[in-house]
Amino acid sequence: MNELIFFFNNVVVAGIVLGSIYAVGAIGVTLIFGILRFAHFAHGDMMTMGAFIAFLLAMAATALGITTPLVPTGFLVLPIAMFLAAGVALGLDKGFYAPLRKRGARPVTLLIASIGVTLIIQGLIRLFFGSGTWSFFEIETKQLIRIPVPLEGVTRTINFTQPQLLMVICTAIAVLALHVFLTRSRLGKAMRAMADNADLAQVSGINTKLVVRVTWVIAGALAAMAGTMLALDVSLKPDLAFNIVLPIFAAAIVGGLGQSYGAIAGGFLIGFAETLSIFNWSVLLRPLANALPFEVPATLAIVPTEYKLTVAFVILVVVLLWRPTGIFKGASS
Amino acid sequence: MTLHRTATLFAGLFVLFTVIGLFLGAANISLLLVQSFAYALIALGLNIQWGYGGLFNFGIMGMLMLGGAAVTFVSFPVNAAFWGSDGPMLLGRALLAFAGGFVLVWGARHADRVGVRGGWKTALTVLAWIVAYIVYRSQIDPAAAYIETEGGGWIGGLGLHPVLGWVFGGVLAAGVAFVVGRICLGLRTDYLAIATIGISEIIRALLKNMDWLTRGTLTVSPIPWPTPIPQNLQAQGISIADSFIYARLGFLSLVIVILAIAFFFVQRAYGGPWGRMMRAIRDNHVAAASMGKNVTRRQLEIFILGSVLMGIGGAMLVSFQQIYDPGAYQPINHTFLIWVMVIVGGAGNNWGAVFGALLIYITWMISDPVAQWLFNGISGWSTDMGWGPIPEIQSRASQMRVFVLGVVITIALRYAPRGLIPEVVKREA
Numbered sequence: 001m002n003e004l005i006f007f008f009n010n011v012v013v014a015g016i017v018l019g020s021i022y023a024v025g026a027i028g029v030t031l032i033f034g035i036l037r038f039a040h041f042a043h044g045d046m047m048t049m050g051a052f053i054a055f056l057l058a059m060a061a062t063a064l065g066i067t068t069p070l071v072p073t074g075f076l077v078l079p080i081a082m083f084l085a086a087g088v089a090l091g092l093d094k095g096f097y098a099p100l101r102k103r104g105a106r107p108v109t110l111l112i113a114s115i116g117v118t119l120i121i122q123g124l125i126r127l128f129f130g131s132g133t134w135s136f137f138e139i140e141t142k143q144l145i146r147i148p149v150p151l152e153g154v155t156r157t158i159n160f161t162q163p164q165l166l167m168v169i170c171t172a173i174a175v176l177a178l179h180v181f182l183t184r185s186r187l188g189k190a191m192r193a194m195a196d197n198a199d200l201a202q203v204s205g206i207n208t209k210l211v212v213r214v215t216w217v218i219a220g221a222l223a224a225m226a227g228t229m230l231a232l233d234v235s236l237k238p239d240l241a242f243n244i245v246l247p248i249f250a251a252a253i254v255g256g257l258g259q260s261y262g263a264i265a266g267g268f269l270i271g272f273a274e275t276l277s278i279f280n281w282s283v284l285l286r287p288l289a290n291a292l293p294f295e296v297p298a299t300l301a302i303v304p305t306e307y308k309l310t311v312a313f314v315i316l317v318v319v320l321l322w323r324p325t326g327i328f329k330g331a332s333s
Numbered sequence: 334m335t336l337h338r339t340a341t342l343f344a345g346l347f348v349l350f351t352v353i354g355l356f357l358g359a360a361n362i363s364l365l366l367v368q369s370f371a372y373a374l375i376a377l378g379l380n381i382q383w384g385y386g387g388l389f390n391f392g393i394m395g396m397l398m399l400g401g402a403a404v405t406f407v408s409f410p411v412n413a414a415f416w417g418s419d420g421p422m423l424l425g426r427a428l429l430a431f432a433g434g435f436v437l438v439w440g441a442r443h444a445d446r447v448g449v450r451g452g453w454k455t456a457l458t459v460l461a462w463i464v465a466y467i468v469y470r471s472q473i474d475p476a477a478a479y480i481e482t483e484g485g486g487w488i489g490g491l492g493l494h495p496v497l498g499w500v501f502g503g504v505l506a507a508g509v510a511f512v513v514g515r516i517c518l519g520l521r522t523d524y525l526a527i528a529t530i531g532i533s534e535i536i537r538a539l540l541k542n543m544d545w546l547t548r549g550t551l552t553v554s555p556i557p558w559p560t561p562i563p564q565n566l567q568a569q570g571i572s573i574a575d576s577f578i579y580a581r582l583g584f585l586s587l588v589i590v591i592l593a594i595a596f597f598f599v600q601r602a603y604g605g606p607w608g609r610m611m612r613a614i615r616d617n618h619v620a621a622a623s624m625g626k627n628v629t630r631r632q633l634e635i636f637i638l639g640s641v642l643m644g645i646g647g648a649m650l651v652s653f654q655q656i657y658d659p660g661a662y663q664p665i666n667h668t669f670l671i672w673v674m675v676i677v678g679g680a681g682n683n684w685g686a687v688f689g690a691l692l693i694y695i696t697w698m699i700s701d702p703v704a705q706w707l708f709n710g711i712s713g714w715s716t717d718m719g720w721g722p723i724p725e726i727q728s729r730a731s732q733m734r735v736f737v738l739g740v741v742i743t744i745a746l747r748y749a750p751r752g753l754i755p756e757v758v759k760r761e762a
Contacts, residue, residue: 033523039523107523111389113742113746115672116746119738121739122739123733123734124736126732127732127733131732250527306538310535314535317517317531321516324524
């Protein structure tokens with residue numbers, strides 16, 4: 001039983017947390033793809049930027065004495081950070097992508113432009129914050145929650161940190177809000193219509209410019225949220241999201257580019273695949289050692305820990321071969 | 334008109350290099366020249382893929398790493414401790430396991446010939462993959478552990494001539510490009526970009542962590558040069574300062590010869606029937622397919638050809654730097670930088686690609702000292718104003734080049750979307 005709880009802590013909890021971060025990031029990528037038809041590479045750096053905005057706000061809040069013992073300051077300032085990041089995202093569109101769209105540039109050009117944006121944001125972040133590591137928890141402590149399991153002979157507890165619990169709740173709220181927005185509100189329906197067929201949407205009187213703006217607002221806010229969650233879970237550094245933008249793209253593609261619900265599914269799929277594949281299965285096999293015909297090795301992971309990041313791509317490649325537009329049918333560029 | 338423009342731009346570039354050379358000294362500028370010409374070869378490779386064929390390859394870093402690994406393997410001196418141990422035997426068994434797994438998967442994929450179809454075939458293929466993976470891992474893991482501890486640390490090199498290593502770098506890149514192309518080509522642009530990035534990340538993870546093959550983060554050095562190194566020249570009585578210049582000029586001439594040969598063939602191919610067909614596929618692959626062209630196969634061809642140039646270029650860079658450090662490869666320095674070169678220079682025009690490579694590389698390299706000089710100035714000013722100096726100028730300034738690169742590509746896309754030396758589209762009447 002202890003082994004099962006170890007499995008739960010290392011795979012289920014970690015998978016849910018990682019999956020939430022991937023899902024929130026992938027929704028932004030997939031929305032931008034659905035509306036503007038290009039892969040927005042700078043999403044990872046929008047995440048990092050959002051995390052740094054939240055970090056600065058948290059520092060300011062701590063300095064002003066606005067803290068509560070209930071929630072980490074990072075979560076307290078998250079709404080403001082999301083608001084600011086949404087503004088920055090709108091500014092990025094106006095400064096970098098809108099002029100190209102106006103010229104009638106192909107989506108590929110926008111993709112290359114987004115790499116320029118990636119480099120600019122990353123350069124600026126490194127200019128101001130150096131290349132060191134920062135933490136939200138230098139003053140506060142990360143609270144560990146232990147839940148004992150009421151079974152006989154069980155000594156292990158189910159462990160997770162308070163930020164992890166909060167970020168799963170935040171993800172659930174964000175996903176629910178997005179669902180209500182997309183299915184109930186006029187603007188959300190307009191967005192889905194435009195993702196389906198932009199020309200038809202424009203002809204039927206939908207304000208496509210407004211839809212584009214709303215897309216950037218949502219994507220920017222979600223990017224800030226995903227970035228802050230990631231920074232709260234691990235640590236904050238300038239290339240924080242650069243490594244994670246690729247699994248996020250993998251999640252968005254696996255779910256089908258342009259499909260918001262697909263992105264959520266893809267995010268959790270990739271998150272769980274990563275934690276499952278680096279889990280040491282020997283722990284689960286050891287109690288059965290007497291019944292097994294072979295000797296249980298000390299470590300038995302599907303892939304060594306160093307290769308964790310490659311799992312996402314292997315899944316990506318397999319999905320692309322097996323169903324080229326993703327599990328849920330995705331849009332084409 | 335275009336010829337005039339090209340000549341003017343190259344003359345301007347020559348002046349730029351001369352001025353920078355006067356500031357930095359002959360030894361430094363010869364170093365930058367060798368590297369920038371090696372990057373020009375890589376940019377030529379991307380220009381074939383993107384400019385000729387319209388393929389969105391974001392996995393350049395992977396090809397450069399393969400080239401580097403190849404030249405390390407071929408030209409580094411033989412590691413006697415490895416060959417004297419049980420390592421080769423264990424590796425041979427791992428290789429056999431790999432081959433066996435390959436045959437198994439291949440057989441399962443062709444199981445329809447013996448009457449296994451549909452879902453059964455899929456299940457069989459998945460099973461074959463799993464069995465092959467387990468068999469391979471069961472052989473390679475102990476072999477790797479043995480080599481890293483008792484069997485000499487890593488497999489070492491073959492001690493052959495570095496130019497052979499460059500050739501092998503091209504061959505290895507071609508082989509991997511064939512496999513990658515078979516998997517990924519046929520995907521649409523954005524998907525292809527992500528898939529190639531993913532594959533280059535997989536290649537990086539493998540080369541970085543296969544310590545038995547590449548020594549991983551322990552790095553390999555010194556990798557021999559194909560031309561005399563400074564120490565050889567010093568032994569002949571040339572002063573230390575001059576020896577570096579002459580040695581680098583020797584290396585530079587070899588790089589330029591290879592670049593010139595590649596350029597000649599690539600330029601010839603552009604105007605020939607093959608190049609015209611490639612451009613037809615790039616501009617409208619549906620129309621090209623309806624004219625009977627095998628689009629996926631042609632794209633595979635061009636993907637492999639471009640990757641060969643990238644592999645050779647990556648091998649040359651590693652030879653020149655004399656150190657192979659898989660941990661030093663970054664997508665920004667080794668994929669996006671080359672994209673900026675081709676976009677700024679002019680996709681589809683080989684002169685443009687070479688021009689872009691030289692210009693962007695020198696911009697990239699001098700951004701750091703220029704930013705440092707600028708920051709020192711601002712820091713001095715802010716100290717005078719009583720605000721105190723800028724902390725950590727050194728590390729901040731070195732990050733400025735990423736920012737400069739981003740600004741350069743943004744400006745290029747906005748004001749010169751077809752590049753500084755754009756492709757000339759000839760229209761026959």
